[in-house]
Amino acid sequence: MNHCGLLTLQREPVPLKSIEVELEVRDHVATVVSTLNYENKEDKPLEAVFVFPLPGDAAVCHFSAQIGQTQIVAEVKEKQKAREEYDDALSSGQQAFLLEESDQSPDIFSLRVGSLPPGESASIRLEYVTELAVQADDGLRFCLPAVLNPRYQPQGSEGAGVQVTSVPASLVPYSLSFSARVSSPRPIHKVESNCSLDPLQYLNTDQTQATVKLAAGHKFDRDVELLIYYKDAHQPTAVVEAGQASAEPGSLMGDPVVMVSLYPEFTQSVMSSTASCGEFVFLMDRSGSMSNTRIRSAKDTLLLLLKSLPIGCYFNIYSFGSRYEHIFLKSVEYSQQTMEEALKKVEQMEADLGGTEILEPIKHIYSQPCIPNQPRQLFVFTDGEVGNTKEVIDQVKKNSGSHRCFSFGIGEGASSALINGMAKEGGGHAQFITGTDRMQPKVMQSLRFALQPVVVDISVTWDLPKEVSVTVLSPPITTLFQGQRSLIYAQLSGQSSEAAEGCVTVKYSLAGHPSENQLHFSLRPAADSGLIVHRLAARTLICLLEMEAENNQEKEEVKKKVVHLSVQSGVSSSFTAFIAVNKDNNKEIQGPLLHRDIPMPDVYRSCTSFAVRAAPSTIMCDSAAIFEEIETAEDRCLMDFCCLYSMDGEFPPAKKPLRDPLLQLVSLQKASGCWLLDPALAAALGKTNQEVEKSKPEKASSEVWATILALIWLHGFKMDAKDEWELLAAKAVSWLSAQKAPSVTECVEAGNILLGCSVQKTALGL
Secondary structure (H helix, E strand, O other), rough: OOOOOOEOOOOOOOOEEEEEEEEEEEEEEEEEEEEEEEEEEOOOOEEEEEEEOOOOOEEEEEEEEEEEEEEEEHHHHHHHHHHHHHHHHHHHHOOOEEEEEEEOOOEEEEEEEEEOOOOEEEEEEEEEEEOOOEOOOOOOOEEEOOOOOOOOOOOOOOOOOOOEEEEEEHHHHOEEEEEEEEEEEOOEEEEEEOOOOOOOOEEEOOOOOEEEOOOOOOOOOEEEEEEEEOOOOOOOOEEEOOOOOOOOOOOOOOOOEEEEOOOOOHHHHOOOOOOOEEEEEEEOOOOOOOOOOHHHHHHHHHHHHHOOOOOOOOOEEEEEEEOOEEEEOEEOOHHHHHHHHHHHHHHOOOOOOOOOOOHHHHHHHOOOOOOOOOOEEEEEEOOOOOOOHHHHHHHHHHHHHHHHEEEEEEEEOOHHHHHHHHHOOOOOOOOOOOOOHHHHHHHHHHHHHHHOOOEEEEEEEEEEEOOEEEEOOOOOOOOOOOOEEEEEEEEEEEEOOOOOOEEEEEEEEEEEEEEEEEEEEEOOOOOOOOOHHHHHHHHHHHHHHHHHHHHOHHHHHHHHHHHHHHHHHHOOOOEEEEEEEOOOOOOOOOOOEEEEEEOOEEOOOHHHHHHHHHHHHHHHHOOOOHHOOOOOOOOHHHHHHHHHHHHOOOOOOOOOOOOOOHHHHHHOOOOOOOOOOHHHHHOOOOOOOOHHHOOOOOOOOOOHHHHHHHHHHHHHHHHHHHHHHHHHHHHHHHHHHOOOOHHHHHHHHHHHHOOOOOOOOOOOOO
C-alpha cells in the first residue's frame, strides 16, 4: 500500500496543516489557546470536520476564525439554533464554523469548518480554562490529549458514538507546537513531562515565573502531559476577581467572584488511628488493550493491595471486558485463606474479555447490599474509553451516599471525563498512569486515602462585611482528604472598601474529633486575572445544572437556565454551541461541497492498521503481530475487537519476566502481616536458608525473626519504593507489637549484620 502526501485512510487530501498550543498556568489554573491552521488544496469548496478531546471539566470560552484579513468571533447559541444557522450559511454559499460538545461525553468536541473555497486558508483560535488536578506526589497535572481513540460503544446502546478517522502516527499530516508559561506566588520547583522538553527557563530570580517548550520532533503517539511542582504547595489561597464592566450588575459575570483553595491538614493523632475496617471492591479492566505490560502491572498492583488490606475488612475483585467476572459471589472477610484464593485467581488473569463495557459490572456492584460498619470503597482501573461516559458517572453519583470511588486511568488517551467524573461524584480521588509511570505507588496513595477515616459534618461559613453577601456556586463539599485541595467558587454581591477582608471557615468532624480550617483574604480584586475565575465558576454551575436537568421533570426549565448562563458567560455547555458565520463575504461560494474528516493519530504502522481493519479471519491470523506491537501502541478499540473475534482464545503467550525482588518478598507475607522463615524468604533476601537459620537469635521465634528481616530488607534496599510497601510494613509492625517479643533488639542487630545494612530499630517503627 503506497502512502504519499497528505492523505487519510480513504486517500483523500487533508486540509488541517498545523496546531499551535500556548498554555498559561497561574498557580493551579490553566488557560489554553489552540490555533488550528487549515488550507483547502482541492479544486472544490470544502467542509472539514475535526473531532478532538479536551479535559472534561474545561470551560471553552473563546472561538474565532481568521480568513485572510477578516476575523470572525463566534457567539454561543442554543445548540439546535446554532446547527440550523450553520446549515443555512452553507446552503447559501457563506463560510461558517461550528464548535460543539459531544452529546455522549463532555470531553469530546467536534469542529466543523464549512465552505472553505479552493486555495483558501483559515486559522481557527480556540481558548479554554481548566483547573489542574493535584496528583499523589503534589504535582499539578496538565494533559493535552493528542490521541482520541474510538470510544467503545456497549452493545444495544443508543447513538453511534463519536466517529473518528485515524491514521498511523507517522502519517499524521499536521504538526504540533506547544509552549507553556507558569507563574505562582510560590517558587516553581520543577516541571516534568512524558515528552521531551527544552530546559525550563526561569524569568525571575525568585523562580516564581518560568517558560518551557516541547522539544522539536514530537510524534503523535502519546498525550502531552506536564507535571508542575511548586515549593510549599499546600498553602490555602483565595483569589477575588472583578466582574465584567459591560455585564449586568447582580449577574454572575457582573459581580466579583472568589475562588477559594483549601488544603485541610489533619492532626497526626487522628491520622494514626487509620481505619481497620471497610469493604474494598476492586474493578479491573481486562479488555484486549490491557494485554502484556498493562495486565502484568495490574496483577502486581492487586498483589500489593491485597497484602496491604487491614485485618477485619471485607473485599472482592471484579474484572470486566464485554462481560464481567467476580472472584467471590459477594465480598468476603479478609483472611489468609481468602487472600490466597484471590491471589491464585489474580495470577491467572489475562486481558481476554474483549471490549470495555463498564456500566453493567458497576450496576451489579451497587446492587449488592452494603455490609454494616464496613464503608464501601470502590477502586476502578481502566485504560478504555466508553461511549456512555455520562451514564457511568450518573450511576456513581446515584450511589455516592453508600461508597467512595477511586479511579485510575491507565495509558495514553484514557478519558479524563470518565476517570475524573467517577472520582468526583464518588467522593474519592482520580489518578492517571501514563508512559513509564509505575501504577503501584499511585494506587497505594489512593489506598491510604481510602483508609483515612471518613470526614463527616462538613460545613462552610463566610464572615464578610455586612454590605457584602455571598452566593456559593460550587456543590457542597462532601469529601476531604489529608493534603488534597478543595475548591469553592462564590459570587460576591454589594460594595466593600478597598481594605475590606473576608474569612471562610470549614468545619468538619474526623474520627469523632471536631476540627476547623480558616482562611482570611482581601476582598480587593486581583490585577490582570481577566475572567478566568468567572468562567471556571460558570462552568462549575453549568455542570451542576446539567446534572439536575438529567434527573428533573422540569428539564426544559433547567435547560433554559443553562443556555442563559452559557450565553451570558460565553462558556460552552451540552445545550449550546459556538457558531461563527462570515457575513462580510459578499462573493457566494460556487460548486458542490466536499466533506472531509480530519484523521486523529492512530499509533499503528500502516500495514498493521490495514490488516486489523480487514475481515475477522485476518485478525485472527495477525493477532500475534498485533500483540507484539501493543506494548508501544494502544489502539484500544482494535485490540478489544481482536479479542472478541479470536474465538479459539489462543493468544501468543506473553514473555514471562523475572519477578521484581520487592514483589517476590511481598508475595510471601501472610494476611496477618508476618513472614514465615522458609527457603523462599531466604531466596527473596538473597541468602541461603542455612545462612538465615544460623543467624537467628536463640530466644527469637521463627516468625518474629523472619518478619524483622523482611522489614530491614525493605528499609535497607527499597526506600525508593516506600510508597508501595509502607502500608504492608505498618501491618507487620502491628503484628510484631502484638507478639510482645522479648528479642526484637537482638533480631534487629543480627538482621543488619546478615543483610549488610544499618537500619535503626526506631526507623522500623519498633
